[in-house]
Amino acid sequence: MQLERGRLPRHKVCGEFVSAESLDLLTNLLDRDHATLLQGAVRISQARVFLDGRILRTSVDPAAASLARLDLDAALWHSAEVAGVDSHQQVAAQSITGTGPFHVTTTAGEFEARALVNASGRWSNLNLAPAEATPSEKWLGIKAHFAEQSPESSVDLYFFEGGYCGVQPVRVANDDSALGRVNASAMVRAHVASTLAEVFLQHPALQERTRNWTALSNPVSTSPLIFRTPVPEIGGILMVGDAAGFVDPFVGDGISLALRSGALAAKCLGPVFAEQASLSEAASQYRESYRESLLPVFRASSKIRQMLKLPRPVRKPLLTILENAPAIARYAVRKTR
Numbered sequence: 001m002q003l004e005r006g007r008l009p010r011h012k013v014c015g016e017f018v019s020a021e022s023l024d025l026l027t028n029l030l031d032r033d034h035a036t037l038l039q040g041a042v043r044i045s046q047a048r049v050f051l052d053g054r055i056l057r058t059s060v061d062p063a064a065a066s067l068a069r070l071d072l073d074a075a076l077w078h079s080a081e082v083a084g085v086d087s088h089q090q091v092a093a094q095s096i097t098g099t100g101p102f103h104v105t106t107t108a109g110e111f112e113a114r115a116l117v118n119a120s121g122r123w124s125n126l127n128l129a130p131a132e133a134t135p136s137e138k139w140l141g142i143k144a145h146f147a148e149q150s151p152e153s154s155v156d157l158y159f160f161e162g163g164y165c166g167v168q169p170v171r172v173a174n175d176d177s178a179l180g181r182v183n184a185s186a187m188v189r190a191h192v193a194s195t196l197a198e199v200f201l202q203h204p205a206l207q208e209r210t211r212n213w214t215a216l217s218n219p220v221s222t223s224p225l226i227f228r229t230p231v232p233e234i235g236g237i238l239m240v241g242d243a244a245g246f247v248d249p250f251v252g253d254g255i256s257l258a259l260r261s262g263a264l265a266a267k268c269l270g271p272v273f274a275e276q277a278s279l280s281e282a283a284s285q286y287r288e289s290y291r292e293s294l295l296p297v298f299r300a301s302s303k304i305r306q307m308l309k310l311p312r313p314v315r316k317p318l319l320t321i322l323e324n325a326p327a328i329a330r331y332a333v334r335k336t337r
């Protein structure tokens with residue numbers, strides 16, 4: 001059974017960059033009705049980083065896909081339904097008791113579950129309460145789609161003091177806009193900007209680029225964005241995606257981690273339903289596999305975050321090295337995106 005508190009399709013705050021290493025998994029998860037989602041996706045073969053008045057260019061090889069969450073989340077949901085999963089939207093899980101089997105109270109009644117996977121995102125009523133952030137530490141995520149004439153197949157990251165904004169071309173199903181479409185998604189400190197218009201003013205090149213944009217969707221926002229050490233299992237419940245841990249958005253791996261941890265959780269729980277393993281054995285196998293295969297992504301992203309926090313005079317020589325050594329820049333992109 002799968003439960004979703006909201007309704008699909010809907011826009012979600014996200015850069016919509018899906019790294020190449022999860023595309024095979026996505027192909028396997030999507031029902032053949034949704035094959036065109038990947039076939040028709042814009043491929044992103046270049047990354048440009050706009051930082052400290054310079055542009056660092058590097059290839060994204062193999063190319064990533066740009067997938068609108070509006071279509072992707074609905075396609076995944078529908079594919080699970082087609083595969084026979086009992087699916088309920090606008091039903092929220094309110095509380096869980098037990099350590100397996102579990103007793104789940106929802107807005108549509110109560111039920112028992114032999115195993116549970118918590119995929120409820122960064123912070124929900126089911127997850128650890130986020131630590132209180134001071135206004136200067138509080139981060140927001142904001143995103144919207146805009147019309148732009150012939151955007152390049154590039155993910156462009158504009159960094160400024162107090163945040164960044166990513167821009168990349170994207171397609172959505174049944175799009176009737178004659179121009180190209182781009183997704184702009186920003187992660188920004190609350191005291192620096194609270195709207196995309198304010199974000200665009202933070203970087204001269206971004207301000208120039210957005211001058212002729214027209215909005216194709218209403219902005220969506222989310223807050224707070226909190227980074228913490230990933231926790232893959234709590235009391236026998238397997239935590240997947242952002243519920244387990246939130247990776248820096250600019251590394252563009254959150255969707256990939258959500259898909260890969262979900263697949264890992266399913267693989268570990270298979271033997272429980274086949275009466276070949278206990279829930280605690282499955283949970284311990286999941287914790288171990290998560291540590292081995294997914295934790296390295298969090299480590300790489302936190303190194304890049306540290307670099308961006310460096311004062312500008314220290315960042316400068318590092319950028320020069322990356323500019324003059326494309327192999328190192330490609331390596332950095334491969335390690336993070």
Ligand SMILES: Cc1cc2nc3c(=O)[nH]c(=O)nc-3n(C[C@H](O)[C@H](O)[C@H](O)COP(=O)(O)OP(=O)(O)OC[C@H]3O[C@@H](n4cnc5c(N)ncnc54)[C@H](O)[C@@H]3O)c2cc1C
Pocket residue numbers: 003004005006012013014015016017018019091092093094119120121122124125126140141142185186187222225240241242243247249250251252253254255256258
């Ligand atoms: C600014 C920004 C840019 C980003 N850019 C990228 C990017 O380019 N590429 C990338 O890969 N990742 C990116 N990410 C990260 C990515 O969006 C997340 O990692 C991804 O959405 C995680 O998916 P999830 O399924 O774990 O959580 P979510 O997508 O948050 O889904 C959780 C779902 O659970 C539902 N829910 C919550 N509580 C309950 C409940 N009690 N009962 C039932 N349902 C519930 C919610 O309604 C929600 O639909 C970005 C994030 C931000 C903030």
